[in-house]
Amino acid sequence: xxxxxxxxxxxxxxxxxxxxxxxxxxxxxxxxxxxxxxxxxxxxxxxxxxxxxxxxxxxxxxxxxxxxxxxxxxxxxxxxxxxxxxxxxxxxxxxxxxxxxxxxxxxxxxxxxxxxxxxxxxxxxxxxxxxxxxxxxxxxxxxxxxxxxxxxxxxxxxxxxxxxxxxxxxxxxxxxxxxxxxxxxxxxxxxxxxxxxxxxxxxxxxxxxx
Amino acid sequence: xxxxxxxxxxxxxxxxxxxxxxxxxxxxxxxxxxxxxxxxxxxxxxxxxxxxxxxxxxxxxxxxxxxxxxxxxxxxxxxx
Numbered sequence: 544x545x546x547x548x549x550x551x552x553x554x555x556x557x558x559x560x561x562x563x564x565x566x567x568x569x570x571x572x573x574x575x576x577x578x579x580x581x582x583x584x585x586x587x588x589x590x591x592x593x594x595x596x597x598x599x600x601x602x603x604x605x606x607x608x609x610x611x612x613x614x615x616x617x618x619x620x621x622x623x624x625x626x627x628x629x630x631x632x633x634x635x636x637x638x639x640x641x642x643x644x645x646x647x648x649x650x651x652x653x654x655x656x657x658x659x660x661x662x663x664x665x666x667x668x669x670x671x672x673x674x675x676x677x678x679x680x681x682x683x684x685x686x687x688x689x690x691x692x693x694x695x696x697x698x699x700x701x702x703x704x705x706x707x708x709x710x711x712x713x714x715x716x717x718x719x720x721x722x723x724x725x726x727x728x729x730x731x732x733x734x735x736x737x738x739x740x741x742x743x744x745x746x747x748x749x750x751x752x753x
Numbered sequence: 754x755x756x757x758x759x760x761x762x763x764x765x766x767x768x769x770x771x772x773x774x775x776x777x778x779x780x781x782x783x784x785x786x787x788x789x790x791x792x793x794x795x796x797x798x799x800x801x802x803x804x805x806x807x808x809x810x811x812x813x814x815x816x817x818x819x820x821x822x823x824x825x826x827x828x829x830x831x832x833x
Binding site for chain 2: 547548549552576579580581582583587711714715716718719728729730732733734736737738739740741742
């Protein structure tokens with residue numbers, strides 16, 4: 544497989560996709576976009592069985608960065624599997640894969656080590672199951688990966704914008720006769736990208752222009 | 754390009770999911786879209802550029818999303 548041109552900007556998001564986690568997932572997607580990266584995740588493919596796994600592995604191969612929340616003990620165990628694939632790709636992949644980087648999120652501090660003790664020594668970022676804190680964790684981690692000339696707003700501003708997006712989401716969906724509760728990953732991106740472009744980004748002048 | 758003395762009242766950026774340019778009036782909040790892939794003439798470009806689109810988004814979905822955002826935000830702007 545050839546390395547995509549967007550490899551350095553692709554961020555693989557590995558987290559639960561259930562209703563309870565949805566506000567956190569959408570906050571992570573939103574923050575990744577505002578930080579000028581491309582959110583990728585397993586929801587891009589909804590096929591069953593081994594074909595789906597192959598597609599997930601292909602997505603992981605295309606992503607330099609990974610955000611993994613393995614702290615939620617869900618009925619399914621896809622998150623530790625996808626983290627393992629990501630770490631394995633970094634270890635055994637091609638030369639550029641050795642530079643893959645990932646962060647491990649956890650809802651409560653030390654909650655991941657309970658059942659993934661092999662990850663001891665890894666730096667975790669706890670977000671206390673709160674949206675503003677997960678935005679802060681992701682923002683601070685990604686802000687470190689971009690050029691110093693790139694302006695990334697701080698977390699409080701991003702939290703305000705994300706709340707505004709969440710408020711607008713039902714109205715945006717109503718126009719398309721979509722349901723905010725049933726939005727697919729692609730539909731979410733189709734709304735969040737122009738929304739960020741039109742509202743967050745366009746409503747201020749980049750200080751780097753000064 | 755706006756000079757130091759100019760007051761910027763409109764600014765534009767490219768929507769990476771559709772390739773269209775979106776212009777926003779900073780005073781009224783009104784948004785316009787240009788669908789030919791070329792930027793609005795005489796309107797400063799925001800240097801904050803979003804990353805390229807996720808290639809998993811099909812053009813039809815991207816187009817529908819963009820239309821919804823513009824219609825919704827313009828409706829909000831009119832209500833203010």
